[in-house]
Amino acid sequence: QITRAEVGKMEIVGNYTDFLEVYLPKRPLLQYVWDYLRLNYSATLRSPLFPVILTVSSYFIFCVLYLVFNIMGRRWPLIHKYKIQQNRNPTASMMLRCIGITAYNHLVFIFPAAVAQWYWRPPIPLPEEAPTMIEAIVGIIGSLLLFDFQYFIWHMLHHKNRWLYKTFHAIHHDYMALFSLATQCLGGWKLVTVGFWTTVDPIILKCHLLTTWTFMVFHVYVSVEDHCGYDFPWSTSRLVPFGMYGGPAKHDVHHQKPMSNFAPHFAHWDKIFGTHAEYNYSKGYLEPGSINE
Numbered sequence: 001q002i003t004r005a006e007v008g009k010m011e012i013v014g015n016y017t018d019f020l021e022v023y024l025p026k027r028p029l030l031q032y033v034w035d036y037l038r039l040n041y042s043a044t045l046r047s048p049l050f051p052v053i054l055t056v057s058s059y060f061i062f063c064v065l066y067l068v069f070n071i072m073g074r075r076w077p078l079i080h081k082y083k084i085q086q087n088r089n090p091t092a093s094m095m096l097r098c099i100g101i102t103a104y105n106h107l108v109f110i111f112p113a114a115v116a117q118w119y120w121r122p123p124i125p126l127p128e129e130a131p132t133m134i135e136a137i138v139g140i141i142g143s144l145l146l147f148d149f150q151y152f153i154w155h156m157l158h159h160k161n162r163w164l165y166k167t168f169h170a171i172h173h174d175y176m177a178l179f180s181l182a183t184q185c186l187g188g189w190k191l192v193t194v195g196f197w198t199t200v201d202p203i204i205l206k207c208h209l210l211t212t213w214t215f216m217v218f219h220v221y222v223s224v225e226d227h228c229g230y231d232f233p234w235s236t237s238r239l240v241p242f243g244m245y246g247g248p249a250k251h252d253v254h255h256q257k258p259m260s261n262f263a264p265h266f267a268h269w270d271k272i273f274g275t276h277a278e279y280n281y282s283k284g285y286l287e288p289g290s291i292n293e
């Protein structure tokens with residue numbers, strides 16, 4: 001025998017399930033995003049040129065956003081208080097030089113490599129299934145950790161070996177006070193290795209294409225953030241707890257004191273190898289005498 005109260009309860013439960021069915025997505029969120037991209041832009045996404053276009057365009061978008069602060073910031077006290085080296089600002093000729101180097105590297109190294117890939121690599125098949133949110137997050141963090149380790153070793157070698165430093169890496173240390181465009185003020189060889197690891201790491205970790213592209217864009221973002229010259233409250237290093245992430249202040253120390261903070265993302269390798277250096281907030285910036293210590 002079912003009582004009136006029980007019938008009422010069943011109706012509520014029934015209505016609730018109807019509500020869930022109508023309003024909650026039947027597929028995971030990323031599946032919607034992936035289906036939309038896959039069904040509408042299949043030819044573009046399958047092109048081997050797509051990752052290059054994606055990373056180059058996101059680099060310029062992030063650079064321009066921070067460049068506004070680099071140019072106007074000193075007139076806006078609300079922004080300027082977050083500047084890491086308060087008294088040093090980039091000049092127009094520094095910025096133009098970096099744009100020139102970036103354009104040269106892309107024309108001479110990156111685009112020919114991408115076009116060559118276009119010839120010898122068949123278009124990539126797009127899987128039907130999207131990654132789950134957990135798979136995507138694990139893939140992105142895994143790729144960042146793997147890249148962090150490779151670049152740490154590579155970067156340390158280029159500082160310890162005089163020939164490697166002078167030939168390939170010194171150009172990136174032309175500026176001690178950073179601004180967004182200095183991110184890719186690099187020797188072509190360095191840009192090629194960075195591009196190679198960024199491409200290969202998600203493949204090693206068997207990441208989905210959607211995860212791979214998200215990792216690539218995030219990687220570009222944090223690289224620009226490291227060089228933007230500001231330590232904003234939304235810096236990745238402030239969002240990741242326990243000082244696990246280096247961020248703009250620590251990379252700024254690397255540009256002032258080049259034998260420290262070799263890791264591009266996380267702080268653990270520098271702590272293990274004894275090359276970790278904290279930014280000194282009370283001084284504002286390191287004194288010139290402490291450079292190359």
Ligand SMILES: [Zn+2]
Nearest residue numbers: 172227251255
């Ligand atoms: Zn740098």
Ligand SMILES: [Zn+2]
Nearest residue numbers: 155159169258
């Ligand atoms: Zn360096």
